[in-house]
C-alpha cells in the first residue's frame with residue numbers, strides 16, 4: 029500500500045523530508061505540498077512529485093486522500109497543526125522541538141493516542157549512521173560502564189537564517205540554542221544512556237546575532253546533566269561561533285568516558301579500550317565515516333512509513349520525546365531560577 033503524504037511548510041528541513049519520501053517511493057507518494065507564506069517554495073517542491081499545491085494546511089488535513097503529514101513549520105505552529113491532524117486521523121511526522129511547552133507536548137501525544145495514529149518526532153540524529161555504529165559499540169560494553177560525557181556545538185545562527193526568520197523570535201521559536209540545536213544531542217544521549225534526572229544551566233546572549241533581543245532567545249548555553257544512572261554530563265552550545273575551534277566533521281564535539289576507555293569524535297571517531305585488544309594500544313581511529321545529513325533524514329522518513337505500515341511505535345515517538353522536551357524545559361527553568369532543576373518524569 030502506498031501512503032499518501034502532505035508536506036506542511038516547504039522550507040529548509042521540508043526539502044530533506046521531500047528527499048526522504050522520494051527515496052522511499054516504494055512506500056509513499058507526496059500528493060500535496062503546502063506553504064502559507066511562500067507558494068513558490070510549495071510549487072517547486074510539488075513539481076518533483078507531480079503533487080498539488082496549497083497555502084492552507086487546514087485544506088491538506090481535510091483531504092481524505094492524505095494519510096500522513098510532515099509538519100515542517102516553526103515550533104509555535106506545531107501543536108495546533110499536530111492536534112488538528114490527529115483529530116482528522118492523519119499520521120504525523122513532526123519536526124523538533126515537539127512544541128512550545130510541556131502542556132502542548134502532552135496534548136499532542138494524547139491526541140495521537142486517542143486517534144490511534146503514529147506520531148513521530150524528527151530527531152534525526154538517532155539515524156545518523158555513525159551514531160548507530162557508536163551505539164553498537166556502547167551496547168557491546170566496548171568502553172565499559174559509562175561514567176561521564178561531554179558534548180558541544182558551534183554554529184552562527186545569523187549566517188544560517190535571514191534576519192526576518194521566525195528563528196529569532198522567541199514567540200515563534202520557543203527558544204534559541206537549546207530548543208533548536210541542543211535538543212538533538214539531549215535526545216541522542218537519552219537514546220544512548222537513559223533518562224536525565226536533573227540539570228543546571230547558564231544561558232547567555234552575545235549581542236552578535238542582531239535578530240536576537242536581550243531577554244529573548246539565548247545564543248549561548250552551558251549546562252550540566254545528572255543522568256538517573258549516575259552519568260555526569262557537560263554541554264556547551266554557541267550560536268555565535270565564527271569558526272569551529274575543535275575539529276569534528278559536523279562542528280559538534282562528543283566525548284564519552286567509560287570505566288574501561290573513551291570514545292570521541294575529534295578528527296574522526298576514535299576509541300581507547302582496556303577490554304578490546306585492537307583498541308588498547310592507544311587512541312585508535314575507528315572505521316566510521318561521516319555520512320551526509322540527508323542520510324539520517326532519509327532513514328527517519330523510512331522508519332516513519334514503516335511504523336505506519338506495521339502499526340508500530342516509532343523509536344522517536346511523541347511519547348518517547350516527552351523525556352527530551354522535559355529536559356529542554358528544565359534547562360530553561362534552571363537558567364531562569366539559577367537553581368538545579370529536577371527533570372519531570374514522563375510516561376515512557
Ligand SMILES: NC(=O)c1ccc[n+]([C@@H]2O[C@H](COP(=O)([O-])OP(=O)(O)OC[C@H]3O[C@@H](n4cnc5c(N)ncnc54)[C@H](O)[C@@H]3O)[C@@H](O)[C@H]2O)c1
Nearest residue numbers: 037038039040041042063064065066100101103123124125
Ligand atoms: N531536524 C533538523 O535537523 C532540523 C533542521 C532545521 C530545522 N528543523 C526544524 O524544522 C522546523 C522548520 O525549520 P526550517 O529550518 O525548515 O524553517 P524554514 O523557515 O526554512 O521553513 C519553514 C517554512 O514553513 C512555512 N510556514 C510557516 N507557517 C506556516 C503555516 N502556517 N502553513 C504553511 N507553511 C508555513 C514558511 O513559509 C517556511 O517556508 C522547525 O521546527 C525547526 O526547528 C529541524
